[in-house]
Amino acid sequence: MSKSTTRVVSALKRAGGFASAQEVHQLMVRQGDRIGLTTIYRALQNLLDENVVDLLRRDGGEAIYRLCGEEHHHHLRCKRCGKTVEISDRAIEKWAREVAGEYGFRDVGHTAEFFGTCSEC
Numbered sequence: 389m390s391k392s393t394t395r396v397v398s399a400l401k402r403a404g405g406f407a408s409a410q411e412v413h414q415l416m417v418r419q420g421d422r423i424g425l426t427t428i429y430r431a432l433q434n435l436l437d438e439n440v441v442d443l444l445r446r447d448g449g450e451a452i453y454r455l456c457g458e459e460h461h462h463h464l465r466c467k468r469c470g471k472t473v474e475i476s477d478r479a480i481e482k483w484a485r486e487v488a489g490e491y492g493f494r495d496v497g498h499t500a501e502f503f504g505t506c507s508e509c
Contacts, residue, residue, distance in 0.1 A: 389434075390431070390434075392423060392428075392430075392431050393431040395421060395431075396412060396423075396428055396432060396435070397435070397440070397455065399415050399416045399419075400412065400441065400453065400455050401455065402419075403415060403454075405454055406452040406453065406454040406470070406472060408446075408450055408452050408453070409425065409451070409453070410425070412428055412432070412453070413425050413428050416428070435453070436453070439456070440455065440456065441453045442454050442456040442463065442474075444463060444465060444472065447467075454472070456474070460476070460481075461475060462475050462476070462477070462480060462499065462501065462502065463475065463500075463501045463502065464502045464504065465501060465502070465504075466503075466505055466506035466508075467504065468505055468506070468509040469506065469508065469509050471508070475502075480500055484498045
């Protein structure tokens with residue numbers, strides 16, 4: 389992992405949840421870190437490729453990132469406040485394999501995002 393990528397990981401830890409590239413940049417600059425927005429985008433893409441971060445999109449389409457857990461998971465996200473919970477469900481995995489098999493696909497990956505309103509909203 390490059391030095392700049394390690395710095396972005398540290399900033400995501402400080403953010404404590406989902407943050408856009410611009411928000412990560414602002415956090416880093418406020419802490420005195422001199423880093424360009426392009427470098428942050430590059431680091432986030434590398435982290436995404438390595439499955440170190442999760443990617444969701446805000447209602448307007450803006451990408452937001454968060455350090456993720458080790459295991460394959462999905463997200464349940466509140467449409468009002470943005471609260472996000474990682475969920476793992478074997479039924480989703482089984483369903484994905486069955487649907488892929490019905491169409492003759494194998495070695496299929498997937499992502500699933502569920503949206504609703506949390507109990508606090």
